[in-house]
Amino acid sequence: MRVLLVEDEQAMVGVLRSGLVRHNMVVDDVASLADAEAALYRDIYDVVVLDRRLPDGDGLSLVRSLRANGNVVPVLVLTAKGDLIDRVAGLDSGADDYLGKPFAFEELLARLRAIMRRPVNLQPDVANVGRISFDFTHREAHVGGIHLRMPRRELLVLEALMRRMGRMVLRETLMEAVFGMNDDIESNALDTHISRVRRKLVDADAGVVISGIRGVGYLLRETP
Structure with a gap:
């Protein structure tokens, strides 16, 4: 939010x-x-x-x-x-x-x-894709019923992608979802958070993949 x-x-x-x-x-x-x-x-x-x-x-x-x-x-x-x-x-x-x-x-x-x-x-209370379930009300992610712990900004990245799963999310949209206008943001900050979220989803065997188009945005989809 x-x-x-x-x-x-x-x-x-x-x-x-x-x-x-x-x-x-x-x-x-x-x-x-x-x-x-x-x-x-x-x-x-x-x-x-x-x-x-x-x-x-x-x-x-x-x-x-x-x-x-x-x-x-x-x-x-x-x-x-x-x-x-x-x-x-x-x-x-x-x-x-x-x-x-x-x-x-x-x-x-x-x-x-x-x-x-x-x-x-009104937004759905919970979104599911692959083995991951995201509770928007409590801002919690679970994989196979196990709580997936993430720092705040990584959680905000995942929330933004889950809200638009299967669709390309523009970098600008992700930046607005994750950072405030007064935040001191390094040029690669968003990509760093994306990389960490991607790694945690792979490690948890979440059954999803984050794909990206350089300079455009990212999308979250279920693995084939």
Whole structure:
């Protein structure tokens, strides 16, 4: 899951970013409406976590703008404005959910999972190919019922390939799935992660192969 976090309080950004990354999410953070609009124009996100009180205006104006332009990216509003009238205003603006500060991080995670289960965002819970099974809800891979342990970024590579198994996944798509816009990325970082994932799948006898076209992308398919 790729998350755009729109929050100007750096302490809050640090807590949310570290927590979301620990749960295998890719997080881009911006501190203003203008930067959020630029990020949403440039990249594709699975969900936006949006503060209301931003230096250049009310976060709800971003939600209204997105919906007016036909952008249905899910938006979870985080705010200190937790009164009923504010929650109603947030939902009426087109936000998908509204969570008042302070909040428990576990509740934020639960609400993000709930948003992604809604029909417009619905993905299969589990994908199977060869002997490998990938649980998208818990972000776990199993081969023949045995848990396949991987570092976070390798797991994100495998998730992106499993979501599009049998189809070529462009390098740009994989980069967006694995790295945030503020990550310090070496030129061969993606290829290194692909190589490690490929080796682990072979070692586990997963019955799949990752094929690639240099400079274009990769695809995951079942071995003949």
